[in-house]
Amino acid sequence: MSSHPVEIxxxxxxxxxxxxxxxxxxxxxTHHFLTREDFIILKNLLYKLDLNLFEIYxxxxxxxxxxxxxxxxxxxxxxxxxxxxxxxxxxxxxISFAVGSLNANLIDVNEQNTRALQFYxxxxxxxxERSDKDDLGKSYPLLRMKLxxxxxxxxxxxxxxx
Numbered sequence: 001m002s003s004h005p006v007e008i009x010x011x012x013x014x015x016x017x018x019x020x021x022x023x024x025x026x027x028x029x030t031h032h033f034l035t036r037e038d039f040i041i042l043k044n045l046l047y048k049l050d051l052n053l054f055e056i057y058x059x060x061x062x063x064x065x066x067x068x069x070x071x072x073x074x075x076x077x078x079x080x081x082x083x084x085x086x087x088x089x090x091x092x093x094x095i096s097f098a099v100g101s102l103n104a105n106l107i108d109v110n111e112q113n114t115r116a117l118q119f120y121x122x123x124x125x126x127x128x129e130r131s132d133k134d135d136l137g138k139s140y141p142l143l144r145m146k147l148x149x150x151x152x153x154x155x156x157x158x159x160x161x162x
Contacts, residue, residue, distance in 0.1 A: 010056070
């Protein structure tokens with residue numbers, strides 16, 4: 001990451017290819033539990049999806065998308081960072097923004113994605129339901145999570161900066 005500050009900006013279709021590229025690189029780097037066939041199915045579904053169905057905000061570094069968060073209502077549907085930006089506090093920044101500015105309070109996470117599960121727990125989310133299969137009926141258990149208490153949690157964990 002450069003020393004230039006990373007910005008959060010609203011998604012536009014001009015960023016579509018970069019967002020899809022970030023998703024692909026991030027999933028390949030973090031979702032080792034997916035079979036190659038299931039990855040291809042997910043990729044094909046996402047590439048056909050109208051991203052404007054979601055409220056999406058992108059992290060940009062000198063005009064390049066470093067990561068993004070997508071919401072439907074108050075539920076975080078996607079949060080992905082390009083691998084070179086993982087571990088730099090930018091996921092925290094996106095969560096802080098989503099909870100603090102967009103009132104996000106729900107998220108689903110793959111049970112096998114233990115780093116993401118730990119991250120969301122640290123951010124104040126707790127599991128309230130488990131599904132043996134994902135939303136496509138595949139054998140990737142989902143943990144449905146909700147924010148325990150957002151009053152002050154973002155300030156306490158992340159300094160309230162977004």
